[in-house]
Amino acid sequence: MKALVLEEKHRLSLRDFPIEETMGPLDVRVKLHTVGICGSDVHYYTHGGSGIFQVKAPMILGHEASGTVIETGSAVKTLKAGDRVCMEPGIPDPNSRASRLGLYNIDPAVRFWATPPVHGVLRPTVVHPEAFTFKLPDNVSFAAAAMVEPLAVGVHGATKAKIKPGDIGLVIGAGPIGLVTALAALGGGCARVIVADVDDTKLAIAAGLGAITTVNVRARDLTEAVMKETDGWGVDVVFECSGNEKAAAGIFDALCPGGCVVYIGASGEVIPYNLGKAMVREARVEHVFRYAHVFPRCVAMLSSGAINVDPLITRTFSFEESVEAFEIAATSPSGQVKMQIAMPE
Template sequence: MKSLVLERKDELSLRDFPAISKAEETLGPRDVRIKLHTVGICGSDVHYYTHGKIGPFVVNAPMILGHEASGTVIEVGSDVSTLTIGDRVCMEPGIPDPNSRATRLGMYNIDPAVQFWATPPVHGILRPTCVHPEAFTFKLPDDVSFAEAAMVEPLAVGVHAATKARVKPGDVAIVMGAGPIGLVTALSALAAGCARVFVTDLAEKKLDIAASLSPAITPIQIPAQDMVQIVKRETAGWGADIVFEATGSPHAARTVFEPLAPGGCVVMIGGQPDPIQYDAGAAMVREARVENIFRYAHVFPRCVGMLSSGAIDVKPLITRTFDFEDSVRAFEIAASAPPADVKMQIVLPQ
């Protein structure tokens, strides 16, 4: 079974990979077997490639990459009732322990025992097939393509962030960072009811893409433009109702309260590898609410529905597509962080 394997830091290969355990490939009564079609390259995949670890998750053995995926059901377990062979699907990549306290409370994304694709030691799905639970596999409407479906995973982060922000119709938001997560967060904020979203970034080309997504999106290039000054000017001095921090930059995180309106909300999305400075005084005088998100929960069906209805269009974010045979080259390009690219995807042989 040829797969894209991260052998170790800075070394990828496309090779047969017999190390998938028999247990992982055994079809249970409530599982489906999926032939993979399209897999997105996520920043976490690239980080494992370039650094060999993310926080406590260390690549100590060869690991298959990839967790943003769509495909076709080719086999169903005996107790599966909602999916049939031939169904086009997308898959939520985290499988929690159904008996854990977090899962029973509805917070399955923060179950410490969650098994998440391409998070060591769990293998990802840049491979021909996988077995996955029916409960975390979602049928696609005819008007949602495989490419769009592989965007549901990152889109779920943005929708989860907008949900945690408790967006109200007419809110003004700022999204710090115009990478894939920043842009799907901007789209999610608009779909949730924001009247206007300011998007900040260093890269002009990414801001051009942001501006093209909606007339309600205003790009701000940092540091040439002063984010606080622009937002205050455009809101009659009040500030933004919501600030989404999607850069993972400690410098950006230090500024989250500066453009925030009294009573506003900050949502921390970008992962921070180290402790960051936090202006407790600025938060206090605003009575700011601060939310943190870790991946997502309960939003995949909502994402599929919004793609199908046209409430959110992710197609402009897919900037480059590679054949599976070019997977190593695709990761090399992704690791170079081209400023004009947002989401790169890999299409497997069918």
């Protein structure tokens, strides 16, 4: 089948790719409709790997996806051909200790789309377990459904933060993950969220998402801005979504006593951690690796209107433009939040 293939670092091709997938009794076959471009996909393209995951053979990219069921296994009960769906891209070992504890996202054996050596979904069809395939309400578009995967990261982070109604949150970084985290924080009960970044266009998008105050950290000191907004107390929750070691260095400065820090942004660098500042606040610190048990929540919030991801989708390419799309994404263009690829009808 024709697919977007990462041949090696800095080399993509749109070509026929031999891939065989066996349908099990609990599997469905999905025709892809929309696939989002994630920062991890771009990182594989620009760096040839990420940490322990290195691209050693041609690999199909893409893991943020929606589509339509076209075939079901003999034991599938919840889905049928014609159902519109989104798919959770990580498949754990159901018998692993992590999975049995409910922590399937940190199962060391999890197989995740577009994470070497597992192929992604920038291709016509994919076979996927029924248990990780979720039916869409009629009022959730394919484009919004392809945003469920990144939104799940934000919702997982908001869940880990244990937000209380009326909390004030701070999100560092206004990229796709930062903005879905801001939406999740508001949806989870935050009265207000402060979003910090250096890109005025992204900050303008953030300001239109709800009760959000923005801070361009090139123009204003973030801690001073936060203290002004909170009458000198600090925010209840800080979500670090930038993955930037400099941005994360002062993460406790804006936190109120007894507050919570959630590290979400991935970084290839060592992030400094000021133990003294954390201790005097008795800060609670959480970390996020992907997500678990949140896809149905995300779909429900999109359907109810509690969260609207449409403003984050800033550009859509055709499948034939996939290589160009990744080349543009690799330049980190100003103002672009989420770019998506529309698959052939």
